[in-house]
Amino acid sequence: MTQNDIHRSINAVWRIESAKIIGALARMVRDVGVAEELAQDALLAALEQWPTQGVPDNPAAWLMQTAKHRALDLLRRRKLHASKEQEIGYEIDAQHAIAEADFADAVDAALDDDVGDDLLRLVFTACHPVLSPEARVALTLRLLGGLTTDEIARSFLVPEPTIAQRIVRAKRTLAAANVPFEAPRAAELGARLGSVLEVIYLVFNEGYSATAGDDWMRPALCDEALRLGRILAGLMPDEPEVHGLVALMEIQASRSAARVDAQGEPVLLLEQNRARWDSILIRRGLAALGRAQSLVDALDDALGPYALQAAIAACHARARTAQQTDWTRIAALYEALAQRMPSPIVELNRAVALSMALGPAAGLELVDALRDDPQLKSYHLLPSVRGDLLAKLGRKAEAYDEFQQAASRTRNARERKLLLMRALACAGSPQPPGTGA
Numbered sequence: 001m002t003q004n005d006i007h008r009s010i011n012a013v014w015r016i017e018s019a020k021i022i023g024a025l026a027r028m029v030r031d032v033g034v035a036e037e038l039a040q041d042a043l044l045a046a047l048e049q050w051p052t053q054g055v056p057d058n059p060a061a062w063l064m065q066t067a068k069h070r071a072l073d074l075l076r077r078r079k080l081h082a083s084k085e086q087e088i089g090y091e092i093d094a095q096h097a098i099a100e101a102d103f104a105d106a107v108d109a110a111l112d113d114d115v116g117d118d119l120l121r122l123v124f125t126a127c128h129p130v131l132s133p134e135a136r137v138a139l140t141l142r143l144l145g146g147l148t149t150d151e152i153a154r155s156f157l158v159p160e161p162t163i164a165q166r167i168v169r170a171k172r173t174l175a176a177a178n179v180p181f182e183a184p185r186a187a188e189l190g191a192r193l194g195s196v197l198e199v200i201y202l203v204f205n206e207g208y209s210a211t212a213g214d215d216w217m218r219p220a221l222c223d224e225a226l227r228l229g230r231i232l233a234g235l236m237p238d239e240p241e242v243h244g245l246v247a248l249m250e251i252q253a254s255r256s257a258a259r260v261d262a263q264g265e266p267v268l269l270l271e272q273n274r275a276r277w278d279s280i281l282i283r284r285g286l287a288a289l290g291r292a293q294s295l296v297d298a299l300d301d302a303l304g305p306y307a308l309q310a311a312i313a314a315c316h317a318r319a320r321t322a323q324q325t326d327w328t329r330i331a332a333l334y335e336a337l338a339q340r341m342p343s344p345i346v347e348l349n350r351a352v353a354l355s356m357a358l359g360p361a362a363g364l365e366l367v368d369a370l371r372d373d374p375q376l377k378s379y380h381l382l383p384s385v386r387g388d389l390l391a392k393l394g395r396k397a398e399a400y401d402e403f404q405q406a407a408s409r410t411r412n413a414r415e416r417k418l419l420l421m422r423a424l425a426c427a428g429s430p431q432p433p434g435t436g437a
Contacts, residue, residue: 006051009059014043017060018146021067023118026181028071032125033171036143038074042067119144120183120235123228127196130177135170136199142167144231145224155221156206157213193236197245197306200228204249208256212411216266222253233288240299243292244307250285251313254278266418270322282317289314305341308333327357344373345381352385360392380409384419391426400426 001009018039025035042063056062126140141147141155149167153160184192207221229246236242258276261267292307303311312333319325334350347370355363367386376382387402403423407416 001055003051006055007047009055010043010046010050013059013063014046015146017063018043019119019122019144020060021064022143023122024064025067025071026122026125027118028068029074030181032122032143032174032181034074035071036171038070039063039067041070116235117183119231121181123196123232123235124183124192125174125179125181127192127199128174128177128179129192129195130179131170131173133198133202135166135173136195137202138163138166139170140199140228141203141224144228147224155218157210193239193241196232197241200225200232201245201249201306203228204252208252210412214413216260216264216412216414217256219256222249222256225249226253238295240292240295240301241304241306243288243295244304244310247285247288247292247310248306248313250281250288251310251317254281254285254317264414266414269316272322274320274322277317285310285317286314302336302340305337308337308340312337325356327353331357344370344375345379348376348379348382348385351389355389355392360389364389364393378409380406380415380419382406383409387422387426391422396426399423 021039021042022032022035025038026032029035029038045066046059046063050056050059122143123140126143127136131139137156138152141152142149147155149164150160152158153163156163183189203221204225207218207223207225210216210218226246226249229242229249233242233246254277255269255272257278258272258274259267289307289310292303292310296303296307312330315326315330315333331350331353334346334353338346338350347366351363351366351370353363354366364386367382367389370376370382371386383402384406387399387406390396390399390402400423403419403426407419407423410416410419
């Protein structure tokens with residue numbers, strides 16, 4: 001095995017196992033930042049030893065064992081320091097009275113617990129509401145995704161020092177706030193779970209429709225969000241919204257290959273070749289949506305926001321052609337979503353659905369009611385949707401202005417090019433059909 005092969009093996013094992021190792025260590029040392037440092041020490045040891053000694057038969061166990069020894073050394077030093085403080089008169093907490101003979105056994109017993117518990121604690125810690133959304137995203141990708149700071153920075157087109165600072169500050173904030181390394185109790189679960197789902201969907205959305213840069217999509221981020229969502233669904237199988245989010249991501253991700261052409265240019269939803277949609281992801285998404293529906297039915301409840309969005313995506317997935325799409329049902333689902341999660345963006349999407357179900361005039365009436373909403377002041381899709389509806393009504397000059405305005409608001413080069421092409425089409429060239437992507 002060459003040096004490059006060994007390094008690739010180490011990277012692959014680390015990407016898969018790092019979250020489990022950090023989770024186990026965090027339970028031992030009660031500090032996520034320290035746990036990550038100890039795990040990184042184990043990774044460094046692998047990079048130093050495996051090229052000369054060979055890859056172990058069980059590399060994941062080797063990393064865990066090495067990291068555990070690092071943690072034991074740290075805890076012993078803490079215990080020794082506490083004992084010395086006791087000798088000079090400081091009052092020491094009772095936990096420092098653990099006999100040395102029992103010390104390693106206690107740690108081993110803790111590490112033998114279900115790794116799923118540690119992962120769940122790590123998820124809720126990395127996504128804690130005490131952190132800003134940007135910090136939660138960066139820390140989650142670092143701790144749970146195993147991504148390097150450079151990989152995260154490149155994914156979000158942010159300078160590497162900016163991401164590094166976010167991660168350092170996030171770990172300091174968690175330590176300063178004494179955030180416990182635990183999954184929230186039932187009374188807190190709803191609010192905390194919402195933060196976790198938000199982070200995962202933020203990662204997915206940035207991959208699905210990049211906010212800036214030269215690429216329309218960043219598939220690696222979609223893949224990472226899907227992986228995190230599937231892990232969470234395995235850890236929390238009785239939470240409908242977890243399955244709802246997984247369903248939404250699976251179905252949306254199924255369109256990825258059809259969303260760009262051979263040159264990487266965007267292909268709008270109604271123009272996509274549905275034969276290129278991934279049928280396996282669609283089946284997985286519909287199955288996850290079915291689980292969410294079964295769980296809410298058992299609770300005599302209604303679908304939550306993520307599951308409702310998944311139901312909308314399912315309407316597209318079930319239609320063999322764009323013309324067979326059940327836009328009336330989609331509009332009704334958006335109305336239900338607006339009741340569960342009032343938002344001008346939801347209303348904008350409902351306007352598109354109404355325009356497809358009842359005609360562009362019906363959609364334009366709703367869009368015009370949103371034009372003064374402060375939340376949509378800089379949102380490029382508002383003039384984009386309005387331009388599309390005006391073009392369909394034959395009001396090409398007004399549509400041209402709207403597409404130009406939309407192009408000036410987006411930071412994505414591919415999307416800007418598409419919007420400018422649509423503006424030019426309104427100035428005399430054939431109008432490209434379709435809405436959404």
